Amino acid sequence: MPDSAPSLFQVFIRGSLEAVWHEITRQDQPIPAFFNSQLHAGKLAPGSRIAMRTPDGNYTGVVGEILEIIPLKRFSHTFRFTNLEDPPCKVIYDLEQAEGGVKFTLTIVDLPVGTKTAKQMVQGGKMIVSTLRSVIETGKPSFGTRMLFVLFKLMQPFSPKACRSENWPIDEA
Amino acid sequence: MESQELDHLFSALAHPARRRMLDLVLEAPAISVKALASHFEMSRIAVMKHIKVLEECGLMLSRKEGRTRHLFFNPVPIQLVYDRWTTQYSAFWSERLADLKTRVETRAESEGNKSA
Numbered sequence: 001m002p003d004s005a006p007s008l009f010q011v012f013i014r015g016s017l018e019a020v021w022h023e024i025t026r027q028d029q030p031i032p033a034f035f036n037s038q039l040h041a042g043k044l045a046p047g048s049r050i051a052m053r054t055p056d057g058n059y060t061g062v063v064g065e066i067l068e069i070i071p072l073k074r075f076s077h078t079f080r081f082t083n084l085e086d087p088p089c090k091v092i093y094d095l096e097q098a099e100g101g102v103k104f105t106l107t108i109v110d111l112p113v114g115t116k117t118a119k120q121m122v123q124g125g126k127m128i129v130s131t132l133r134s135v136i137e138t139g140k141p142s143f144g145t146r147m148l149f150v151l152f153k154l155m156q157p158f159s160p161k162a163c164r165s166e167n168w169p170i171d172e173a
Numbered sequence: 174m175e176s177q178e179l180d181h182l183f184s185a186l187a188h189p190a191r192r193r194m195l196d197l198v199l200e201a202p203a204i205s206v207k208a209l210a211s212h213f214e215m216s217r218i219a220v221m222k223h224i225k226v227l228e229e230c231g232l233m234l235s236r237k238e239g240r241t242r243h244l245f246f247n248p249v250p251i252q253l254v255y256d257r258w259t260t261q262y263s264a265f266w267s268e269r270l271a272d273l274k275t276r277v278e279t280r281a282e283s284e285g286n287k288s289a
Contacts, residue, residue: 005203008234008245011253105234126252134256142256 033132
């Protein structure tokens with residue numbers, strides 16, 4: 001095992017592989033599990049650049065490049081916060097059919113040790129998977145998470161200029 | 174969270190050795206089963222049994238690499254417990270506050286009407 005061990009987050013979701021896959025790859029509306037940001041990508045294929053933008057498109061919180069796409073099974077991409085200078089890490093979403101639902105695992109690898117990115121990813125990982133479960137099973141995120149999205153919206157005007165989307169162009173599909 | 178999931182989770186946590194195991198795995202992610210067992214006086218078989226209980230409730234995950242099994246702490250079940258109760262209590266308090274607001278405002282209105 002490398003020095004910085006991967007971080008794992010796993011949840012069982014009562015839903016179909018198709019529903020879970022759709023929820024983490026959709027580009028038609030913000031994804032609650034991804035802190036209510038909207039996925040923008042070129043083609044969903046290895047090598048495509050992606051950006052996670054605010055619902056109005058004005059700010060970009062995360063950028064990356066798709067590493068692997070195996071429909072209904074695995075989605076993996078590099079991950080970099082636009083407001084930090086830290087090197088990128090990798091996120092891997094694995095879906096596995098289980099009795100009565102889907103076993104969903106988020107693995108974060110190559111986290112730069114001791115950085116803000118590492119801290120935020122470890123905090124964020126459990127929210128990503130628990131929100132995904134809530135959205136698939138109940139149709140919406142938990143009350144606390146919905147309150148957080150309201151807060152994000154209020155805070156948006158205070159985002160650093162570096163996060164403005166014009167600084168992070170991608171080839172849209 | 175379903176009742177059965179909660180039962181598994183809380184009974185897994187209701188043992189000091191298992192809580193200690195979670196602490197150790199959290200401190201040293203990807204620790205091997207052997208390294209984890211070295212912290213305990215009990216037999217390897219007993220350690221394995223505890224690991225199995227922790228895996229069944231989702232608090233511990235393992236990944237095999239060659240012949241070694243590496244262990245990881247999964248914080249998600251605890252997050253789900255948090256979500257479950259904060260949601261209910263938040264809803265409780267927001268309802269109470271909404272009631273209070275309605276009562277205070279209705280009273281202010283009727284008093285305003287009287288003085289007018």
